[in-house]
């Protein structure tokens with residue numbers, strides 16, 4: 001018997017997961033698919049949906065799909081940290097004679113040598129790869145790893161399409177259910193609504209919506225969208241990217257909290273970034289120092305800016321509602337090289353202010369010098 005193994009947080013299971021499962025049945029001609037939900041969330045910063053809910057959602061899909069089952073080996077092991085070689089060893093014990101295919105994304109493939117005990121993993125299962133980006137030389141890596149590990153069987157299987165759980169979570173948090181049709185399995189969407197999942201930020205969203213003008217709220221949502229969509233580039237969690245983007249302008253439409261001379265800036269339009277960090281902390285209950293720091297410098301940037309800070313700075317300037325000369329080239333540059341793109345956007349902002357003859361903030365000047 002041929003069995004295909006899929007691991008993941010499945011938070012939640014979405015359209016692209018389902019497409020890959022169906023592709024695996026078709027291409028690998030397997031008799032059985034085992035979904036292996038991760039027991040501990042993979043990123044310690046991310047607050048994953050409770051395990052029981054994630055499994056329940058998988059069950060709703062598995063009930064309707066022939067040959068699909070859920071494997072809870074990872075939970076039964078109750079490990080401090082999840083290691084593929086330990087989980088796969090257990091699964092191999094359960095299925096000693098079966099042909100086991102383990103599907104991984106090409107982003108994991110190119111890091112395979114840094115997995116814990118990669119030689120064990122390579123011996124336990126045949127690895128089939130879903131290509132996540134055209135730039136990933138899947139065939140080349142497979143050949144290299146097949147030569148490197150004894151008994152290894154790595155092969156390209158199919159292409160993956162883009163759909164990220166993060167963007168899905170954003171639409172769920174914002175209750176934009178009309179956008180979720182076709183992207184989440186209907187029974188799973190019903191389950192999410194019934195159990196009020198992905199609503200951890202509901203009170204923040206509601207409050208912000210009632211405080212900001214529609215125009216500024218929409219800009220805030222688009223900024224959060226950009227942050228969440230690109231968070232993976234800097235290894236940021238959904239929650240931190242979402243909160244920073246959503247709340248960055250929370251004080252923009254208020255009167256300044258202090259007299260202008262009491263701000264560390266020479267520009268009145270910059271005061272709202274400092275007030276924003278304060279309001280986010282005191283009124284919206286944000287305690288994460290990195291999120292507050294990103295908000296505090298989102299207009300000016302600053303030297304030695306954190307990855308989250310850079311992400312928010314870029315999001316504010318490049319979100320989908322913005323339109324100005326060269327913006328598409330800047331957006332493209334960021335997707336090709338995040339840090340280089342950040343410097344280009346910073347420099348673009350400085351030249352814009354120069355051309356307009358506007359005096360810019362001391363911090364912007366310091367950031368400009370630091371990054372050039």
Ligand SMILES: [Fe+2]
Nearest residue numbers: 248249252299
């Ligand atoms: Fe702002």
Ligand SMILES: [Fe+2]
Nearest residue numbers: 219248249316
């Ligand atoms: Fe903004």
